[in-house]
Amino acid sequence: MPVFKAPRGTRDILPEEACYWDWVTSVSKNLCRNYGYGRIETPMFEATGLFSRGVGEGTDIVEKEMYTFEDRGGSSLTLRPEGTAPVCRAYIEHGMASLPQPVRVYYLAPAFRYERPQAGRMRQHHQFGCEVIGDASALIDAEVISLAWQFFEKLGLRKLTLKLNSIGCDKCRPGYIETLKAYYEPRIEKLCDDCAVRMKKNPLRLLDCKESACQYMADNAPRSADCLCPECLEHFNSLKGYLDLAGLEYDVTHRLVRGLDYYTRTVFEIQPESTGSQSTIGGGGRYDRLIEQIGGRPTPAIGFAAGIERIILNLKDQNVCVPGTGSARILIAHTGEEARSEAFSVYSALQCSGIGAIIGAEGKSLKAQLRQANNLDMKMVVIIGPEEMEEEAVVVRDLETGTQKKIDRRLLADALSAFRINISG
RNA sequence: GUGAGUGUAGCCCAGUGGUCUAAGGCGCCAGGUUGUGGCCCUGGAGAUCGAGGGUUCAAAUCCCUCCACUCACCCCA
Structure with missing residues (x-):
């Protein structure tokens, strides 16, 4: 007999941990309600092309991390590796362009990436994400960033930093990349092996290399924010203005670039002080070209996603108290056959009136x-x-005080209320 | 995909070639009170010692392969 285990990089969420999940989901739902975001849930798998086109052929996600399979009808499908492209697909498919713009949505959903597992990095992980589609203004960038920040605040996480950058648009980014290449070209000998590859494949990524020699070069490299076209510069400046008005502190981090190809202009990450090497618990940015790339009309948009497993790691790390999961606090004990039937009637009646209880095990002593x-x-x-x-x-026995009294059967429900049973606590 | 470390009951772990038919603690179950929990005492269940192969008279212990976990890289949430 084979012994089955949860597949590599996946995990069971057990009852003892459920309070954290309940906490994260309830905070996200309440917050989104206040911000006017509607819930959207897309299928767990999509046509493979949606991701290869949307996320970008050259990205690590598409190149080596997707769970791609052929179904029995011969279609190539892929387990969702991220949430944004599917939401955009749904926006196009359901004609949401004819709803009042922008459209604000959020989701709580698993994502799948074939990676080497580590603490805070799973093959199946869960994301809370939100997207605002159909508005190009910096005001919306500020809205999404402040929603993201509020989310972590309300969860009770502290010691977070907001990193912010602008990587420009189709008009100004090519020029910036040329400037960047020109800077690195004479220094190519000093680059690490990985960076030599990045130089050809994705020069932007040169900036977030962790090798100390490369770090120095990256620190002094030309900055994308200095090479923005007038429109992007204006956008970035007004975003910063709004964030100041909201009292949000941010670090403009010129080395912040992100690994998905669809980002334009605003990119941001929220990082905890430190939990291992996973330095990001949430991030996002603007993706003004994505919708047309997957077949829609040109539509500006911005989004954000946070990793729930990483959030929970940080909640535990920071000893954040979360509310307990509501659970029955009354047990109906019984001895003897006749009493068992009566106990079950009592139990059913309590359940019908919404008083949570569990029934004692058959055949066990009262002591047990x-x-x-x-x-x-x-x-x-x-x-x-x-x-x-x-x-x-x-007999009604209070386990905390150790006192008990015998009461008339018909008065049971009242008596339990009188004891101020907290069935949710 | 690369490098390093680890793997003994549900959990924490002792044990580094024979005394291991594997010890202890937590937890679980039960008895001590034949209708009463927690504390205490006593007992019990629970381990193909990560899997497979090899060396040896003898392997939890040494060797090889695989698998998994952790850490770092890569990348991301």
């Missing part, structure tokens, strides 16, 4: 049932045995 109640952190035990059957009564 009480021990179980204690181990499960129950607040209250209702005891029904032959004696109570005789008297049409039940």
